Amino acid sequence: MTDNQDEKIISNLYQDMDKTMPPKESDVFILNAAHKKTPYRFAWLYPTSAAATLLLTFVLMLDSPEYTDQQMKPSPDIYLKVDNEHGLEELNEPMVTEQPVKPAKSPAAAITAPVTENKKNQQAMDKAILSEVQSEQKEIVEASDDLDHRNDSFMETEEISKYSEITVTGHRMKREKTLTEFESDNNLSATHPGSDHIRNTHIDALDQAAKKPKQKNKNILKKSSVHMKRALKIQNHWAPDVFAFKETKEAFYKKATIKIQKLLKNKQYWEAERYLSQLRTQYPLQDWRQLQKKLIQARHEQP
Amino acid sequence: MDFQLTDEQLMLNYAANDEQAFDVLYQRHKGPVYRYLLKSCNQSTIAQDLFQELWIKLINNKEKYCTEYAFTTWFYTMARNLLIDWYRKSGKQIKDHQPYINDEIPDNNLKEPESVFEKRAMLHQLQQALEVITFEQREVFILRQESNMPFNDIAKVMSCTTEAAKSRYRYAIEKIKNALGVQ
16 A cells, blocks of 8 residues: 555545534624624714713702702801901901701701701801811911011111001011911911012012121112012012901091990990900000000999 | 635635625535534533533634634634633643544444444544554644645644654554555
8 A cells, every 4th residue: 555545544534533513602692702793882872872861960960959958058167257447356256157957857956956957057166276286276376486586686777667666567467367366367377489489579578688798788778678579569469368458447447436335335344455465465565555544544434 | 695615715705794604604614613623622512612602712813813823823823822811721731632432423324333333442442543643643633634734734733843743643553554454
């Protein structure tokens, strides 16, 4: 037998030996993959459905009671904002806002439950505010002490004194205000960018004046005054309340006198004394002697 | 669909999104490729996975096919690469391979009991002979028998020279012949 014949016999045997075929599952899987049998979808359906979903969510959001409640509710910052029109004594008292009362099941519960809840909420709110204010006070006191120390160094120069008075009073006012009134007002904090700029410009000018001879001091001080004015403008921009308060100093003084007179009329001497002492500590540069005299007179007139 | 078209033409048609061309190709090659994989890895589940993976690879790379190579060369090269990857992933060595033995011997055309008995004995000897030959020799033998590929294409699939493929096949035939007792 030749090799070709042997090969043919063997190949015939091999062909008879095994005719295994792949399972039908594999056939289905592969043919489906080849024909890409995926359900047809309209291409324009996707953007339209997305837009419709967005519109629907927006409409639902507008209609939802939570959204309307959030819009109507005052923000918690309202407790912390300063109201110059009502004087200083009201600043320690947070403004009480009316909260929506939920309908109670029984008439007795309707009387007691909302009141207690409101009180609890207010107390919790007050505590949180107090803790925040105290922490801020500490920081502010430290920063303002540092400021005073620096301000004292340039108080010796006469030329600057008229400007420095403004800044010192401004800083002190700010300090006092931050201690009591503007406790949570971030715009007037010691780390305010306007105050930083003013402080830095003064210190730089004074350092230059100290280094150079006296004849040149005038020019430097003029430059420094220009810097000062610029700085004041900046401060006025960043902290307008301080200077608004300075401009309406007389109006404020009148308000304080009216308040004390009212207290004296109502024979609330102790309240008047306390209010005056508070004003004196808060604004030591102001002249409170007339009010003091009035208070003493009223006490003497007391039966 | 014209079933007289060559594999290369069918593949080009399928690359041009002619899905019926794929059906013809699949019907032509599904059996030989499956048996090649089955006898090379000796596990029907693995062979099925590799078989599906191979056809999916063909579907995904249909545009990459070029007529520089014969379809069978390209196709069986992919199949062999998949096999080698499986061997590497499973940590097995080709030396550990045991040939696939099918106990169900078909006896379609054999009516006489004697001839059936003789045929079964011969096939059993053939299976034993396939165990004797090396993996490379067996691979050449299976590729030659299943796909009827020319030696130069087998050499391309196996990354060897044509002479090496021929000699491996010759050794395989000789060993099987000796095992079967053909003189």
